[in-house]
Every structure is written in structure tokens, then in C-alpha cells.
Amino acid sequence: MRDLQLGGFEEIVLLSVAARFGDAYGVTIKLHIEANCDRKVSIGALRTTLNRLEKKGFLDSRLGEATSMRGGKRKRFYVVTPFGKKALDQVMEERKKLWQTIPKTAFNF
Amino acid sequence: MRDLQLGGFEEIVLLSVAARFGDAYGVTIKLHIEANCDRKVSIGALRTTLNRLEKKGFLDSRLGEATSMRGGKRKRFYVVTPFGKKALDQVMEERKKLWQTIPKTAFNF
DNA sequence: GTATTAATACTATAATGTAGTATTTTAAAT
DNA sequence: ATTTAAAATACTACATTATAGTATTAATAC
Numbered sequence: 001m002r003d004l005q006l007g008g009f010e011e012i013v014l015l016s017v018a019a020r021f022g023d024a025y026g027v028t029i030k031l032h033i034e035a036n037c038d039r040k041v042s043i044g045a046l047r048t049t050l051n052r053l054e055k056k057g058f059l060d061s062r063l064g065e066a067t068s069m070r071g072g073k074r075k076r077f078y079v080v081t082p083f084g085k086k087a088l089d090q091v092m093e094e095r096k097k098l099w100q101t102i103p104k105t106a107f108n109f
Numbered sequence: 110m111r112d113l114q115l116g117g118f119e120e121i122v123l124l125s126v127a128a129r130f131g132d133a134y135g136v137t138i139k140l141h142i143e144a145n146c147d148r149k150v151s152i153g154a155l156r157t158t159l160n161r162l163e164k165k166g167f168l169d170s171r172l173g174e175a176t177s178m179r180g181g182k183r184k185r186f187y188v189v190t191p192f193g194k195k196a197l198d199q200v201m202e203e204r205k206k207l208w209q210t211i212p213k214t215a216f217n218f
Numbered sequence: 219g220t221a222t223t224a225a226t227a228c229t230a231t232a233a234t235g236t237a238g239t240a241t242t243t244t245a246a247a248t
Numbered sequence: 249a250t251t252t253a254a255a256a257t258a259c260t261a262c263a264t265t266a267t268a269g270t271a272t273t274a275a276t277a278c
Contacts, residue, residue, distance in 0.1 A: 007234085007265050008117050008200070015207040021215035026225065036210060037203050045267040047226070052265075072224030073274045082218045091117070092208075094146050095201070098124040101145060106130035109191045116234050116265085135256065154236045156257065161234075181255030182243040 006058070006087045012037060013049050014058055014088055017078045025064070025075040026050075050078060058084030115167070115196045121146060122158050123167055123197055126187045134173070134184040135159075159187060167193030 006014070016032040017024040026046060033041045053059040064075040080088075115123070125141040126133040135155060142150045162168040173184040189197075 005235095005264080006117070008115070008120075009266060011117075011204070012207065015204070015211065018215040019207065019210040019212070021212055032210070036206055042268045043226085044228090044269065047228090048268095049266075051227090067224095067275090069224080069276080072276080073226055073272095075225070080215070085216055085218070092204070095120070095124070097145055098121065098128065099201075101128040101141070102124065103128070103130055106127040106189070107194055109194070114233080114266095118235055151237045152257085153238065153259090156259090157237095158235075160258090176244090176255095178245080178255080181245080182241095182257055184256070 005056075006091055009045070010049055010053055010058075011088065011091060013046065014053060014080060014084055017059060018080045018085075018088075021079070024078045029078070053084070054078070057081060058087055114165075115200055118154070119158055119162055119167075120197065120200060122155065123162060123189060123193055126168060127189045127194075127197075130188070133187045138187070162193070163187070166190060167196055 012033055013029065016029050016036075019036075020028045020032055026043065029050075030041050030043060030046050033039070033046075050059065050061075054061055058081060059078050060081055061076050061078045064077050121142055122138065125138050125145075128145075129137045129141055135152065138159075139150050139152060139155050142148070142155075159168065159170075163170055167190060168187050169190055170185050170187045173186050
């Protein structure tokens with residue numbers, strides 16, 4: 001297996017955590033993806049992915065304080081680690097490189 | 110599930126087929142990935158992925174003619190379909206969009 | 219304490235990623 | 249014509265990632 005394995009949905013989640021910097025937890029991340037990617041995200045799918053990303057060291061998390069809002073479990077806030085950023089850069093780099101190897105004639109449909 | 114599902118390795122393979130336009134079959138595709146992505150690709154992994162991509166309609170294939178080289182089964186040549194190109198564009202677009210939503214402060218490590 | 223709410227945790231299954239081994243097809247060697 | 253070796257694809261099995269439904273927890277209002 002590869003060194004920095006990063007699946008497609010994992011990448012989307014990682015990018016969205018970065019996008020919601022300072023306020024990235026389950027709900028905001030979910031909304032960010034849905035708003036920008038034109039797709040529905042189930043809370044279950046998101047949660048397992050967040051866990052995996054943290055386990056891999058691409059994300060860190062901390063538990064937030066209780067708010068004055070009505071009820072609710074405390075939020076778990078996420079941030080992208082330097083290692084996670086590195087993985088993001090790497091996959092992006094790799095694809096850019098590949099795109100550049102494609103001749104113009106390849107897509108003359 | 111999403112409309113145009115395309116995994117990470119599938120994307121790499123699809124891009125590599127486009128890159129080897131006119132000469133894309135098992136061996137050349139494998140070599141192209143290894144040369145550009147700094148990773149090893151097993152022939153088995155590649156083959157299952159090619160099959161899946163064809164099944165999804167992202168690739169077409171045709172059997173090549175016998176060559177004058179020493180032995181060997183006939184090659185199966187692949188080309189990216191318009192539908193496959195669309196999937197490639199779509200995932201790239203989506204990620205670009207997401208990158209743009211990330212504030213500069215997000216990666217101040 | 220009980221109800222209500224916001225959020226995360228758990229569990230299960232489908233899709234994708236990965237690789238080892240087997241088989242087929244072809245032409246060269248004899 | 250038969251055997252042999254090479255080049256390639258096909259098959260099979262298992263690991264990881266994707267997805268979503270349901271359960272549980274923790275906090276506040278009453």
C-alpha cells in the first residue's frame with residue numbers, strides 16, 4: 001500500500017474541514033460539502049470518515065465547550081494537521097502532473 | 110449514491126489511458142502510472158480497475174491485431190469515453206471549487 | 219426528574235483498492 | 249506439426265474506503 005492513502009471522499013472532507021477553519025464540526029462540515037459539491041452527505045458517512053482521517057493523523061480534534069443553546073451534546077471540532085495538508089498537496093500534485101501528460105488529441109470526440 | 114462515481118485509483122487509471130492515447134493497454138498504462146505517480150502498480154489491481162471503468166461506461170476497449178513480435182496474447186486497447194471525460198472534469202471541478210473555499214489562515218502551522 | 223434537542227457513536231453493508239496466481243494466445247524454435 | 253517461451257489478459261480473494269441507518273449521549277428548559 002501507499003504511504004499517504006487518501007480516498008476521494010476523504011479528500012473532500014479534509015478540504016471542507018480546512019474551509020470551515022475554526023468552526024469545523026459534524027454539522028458545518030456536512031453543510032459545506034452539500035453546498036459546494038452538489039450532493040447529499042449522510043451524517044453516518046461523514047462521521048466514519050472523520051474518524052478514519054483522525055486515526056490516520058490527517059485530522060486532530062478537540063471537544064468544544066457547552067454552549068448556551070438549548071441542549072445538545074458538545075461539538076467535536078476538527079483541524080487539518082500538517083500531515084493532512086501534505087497528503088492534500090500530494091494528491092493534487094499527482095493529478096496535475098497526470099493531466100499534463102495528456103495530449104490534446106486525446107479528447108477529440 | 111452519486112451519479113458519476115469515480116474512485117481515486119480509477120481516476121489515475123482513466124487519466125493514464127488518456128495520456129497513452131492510441132497505445133493504451135495493460136502494460137503501457139501500468140508503466141505510465143508508475144513513471145508519473147511514484148508508486149508501484151500490480152497488474153491485477155490495474156486489470157480489475159480497467160474492467161470496472163469499462164463497465165461504468167468511462168472506458169471503451171477493442172482487441173488489437175496480432176503483432177510480429179515473439180508470442181503473446183492480443184492487446185486490449187482502451188480509450189476514454191465522452192462520459193469518462195465528463196467524470197474526470199467533474200471531480201476536478203469539484204475539488205478546485207473546494208480549494209477556493211479555504212481561507213489563507215487555515216494552514217498557518 | 220422528564221422532555222426535548224443537538225450532536226456524536228455504533229453497526230452493517232456496498233463499492234473500490236490491491237495483489238497473487240492461473241489461463242489464454244501467439245509466434246519462434248525444433 | 250509439436251513444443252516451448254513470451255506477452256498479455258482473466259480469475260479469485262481479501263483489505264480498505266464509502267455509505268447510511270439507527271442508537272446513544274449530553275446538555276438545557278420546564
